[in-house]
Amino acid sequence: MSPTTSNRLTGQFALVTGSSSGIGAAVAVALAAHGAGVVVNYSRDAAGADKVVKIITDAGGQAFAVQADVSQEADVLAMFKQATDRFGTLHIVVANAGIQVDAPLLDMTLAQWQKVIDVNLTGQFLCLREAAREFTKRGPQPDISKALGKIICMSSVHEVIPWAGHVNYATSKGGIMQLMKTSAQELAPHKIRVNSIAPGAIATPINLTARDTPAEEKALLTLIPYNRVGDPADIGNLAAWLASDEADYITGQTIFMDGGMTLYPGFADNG
Ligand code: NAD
Numbered sequence: 001m002s003p004t005t006s007n008r009l010t011g012q013f014a015l016v017t018g019s020s021s022g023i024g025a026a027v028a029v030a031l032a033a034h035g036a037g038v039v040v041n042y043s044r045d046a047a048g049a050d051k052v053v054k055i056i057t058d059a060g061g062q063a064f065a066v067q068a069d070v071s072q073e074a075d076v077l078a079m080f081k082q083a084t085d086r087f088g089t090l091h092i093v094v095a096n097a098g099i100q101v102d103a104p105l106l107d108m109t110l111a112q113w114q115k116v117i118d119v120n121l122t123g124q125f126l127c128l129r130e131a132a133r134e135f136t137k138r139g140p141q142p143d144i145s146k147a148l149g150k151i152i153c154m155s156s157v158h159e160v161i162p163w164a165g166h167v168n169y170a171t172s173k174g175g176i177m178q179l180m181k182t183s184a185q186e187l188a189p190h191k192i193r194v195n196s197i198a199p200g201a202i203a204t205p206i207n208l209t210a211r212d213t214p215a216e217e218k219a220l221l222t223l224i225p226y227n228r229v230g231d232p233a234d235i236g237n238l239a240a241w242l243a244s245d246e247a248d249y250i251t252g253q254t255i256f257m258d259g260g261m262t263l264y265p266g267f268a269d270n271g
Contacts, residue, residue, distance in 0.1 A: 008244040010035030011144045013087040015079070017041045017070050017127055018097030020048030022204030023154065023232045027094050028052050028063065030236030031243065036092060037062035039083045043069050043097070062087075070097045070123030080130045089138045091145050092243045093131035095124040096154040100169050100206060113168045120172035121179065124153055128183055128194070135192050146248045148191040152239055153180045155196040155254055157261050173198075177254060184252030193251040195242055200258025202230040225268065226259030 009031060019028040020042035028038045029052065038056060040063055042049035049065035056063035064086060068079035083090055098120045101112045128151055135149030158166070159173040176196060184194035201207060201220055211217050211229065221227055238257055241247055256262050 005033045006035070008034040008246070009092070009240065012036045012091035012243075013039075013083070013089060014092035014094065014243070015039040015041065015083050015090055015127075015131075016094040016096055017068075017123070018043070019052055019094075020045040020065075022206060023199065023202055023235045024094070024096040025052045026232030026236035027096060027239045028236075029055055030233065030240040031092065031094075032056040032061035032063060033059065034240045034244065035061075036243075037087055039063070039079070039087070039090075040065045041068055041070070041079060041097070043067065069119075070095075070127060071118035073126055076123075076126040076130055080134060084134060090131065090134050090149070091141075092150045092152070093127055094152045094154065094239060094243075095127040096152075097123055098154060098156075098172075098206070100166065102166050102169070104165055105167050108167065116168035116172050117175075120169065121175045124176055125179060128153070128179065132183070132187055132190070132192055136190055140191070146191075146245045147193045149193075150243045151183070151187075151192065151194045152242055153194070153196040155180070155198040157198055157200050157256060157258050159196070159198055159254065160262060180254070181252050188251055193248070195247075195250055195252065196254040197235060197238055197242070198254050198256045198258065198262075199235055200224060200230060200256070200261035202232055202235060204232055223265055224259040224261055225263055225265050228259060230257065230259060 014031045014036045016028045018024040019040045032038045040049045040052045053063045068075035155176045156173040158170040159177045163170040180196045
């Protein structure tokens, strides 16, 4: 993980959920590389979170780890309290934590459905609400950021691409689209920007089984016109820019970062 550096986010504090691994870790490192102090949230992987904190602090940044299950309201409230007790306030919240529990629709249990909705959708609602509460309580700091606060939801290409065998996951990401847009509409008068990043296939633990063998990797690449699997740092760099004043007029948008996965590559040869 070696993102570009700048002072674009200097003086700002960020919280990234599920940042003990994968995309969240890369986002945490990128925000820190651009000057933000970062709360590294994890649910179970304390060692992973400590590693991310060490990468940031070794590079001269500020970070600390907080355990919280984002699907539990009490955990989310306690996490925001720890963040604001330590940093004073937050300017950026990235609701990134997400899971897959895959099963064909015919076999999917209510528990499998509910678990994914609880973490991926309700978890984002809880973090988004607490972020907006903290931003409005703190008030404007125009010398630090033009916006009162910035919220980034980690969505997926599956907010628009249906995905057989993953109805709970695809539904959670479709839900994030309206969570993000409706919140953006409601919060824009407060000068709070809410946007989503929708990654395509990024090399992280969540999709390891889809990249297990060269044949599986080749099959995956047929879905990606740009012909490479994404790197978590791709998403980290985008998140750092989207959270900065350079993106101050962007709100209510999903930015797809997918190497062209949403371009219907199956139609490239006339279908
Ligand atoms: P990952 O498994 O490395 O990361 C998921 C993170 O969420 C982990 O750190 C995990 O500990 C955390 N988490 C899980 N349950 C949690 C809970 N209840 N509370 C707090 N944290 C919890 O996988 P990733 O690919 O980095 O996924 C990050 C996000 O990116 C997810 O929302 C995922 O849906 C999304 N995404 C990933 C890809 C991809 O190709 N990797 C594509 C599209 C979207």
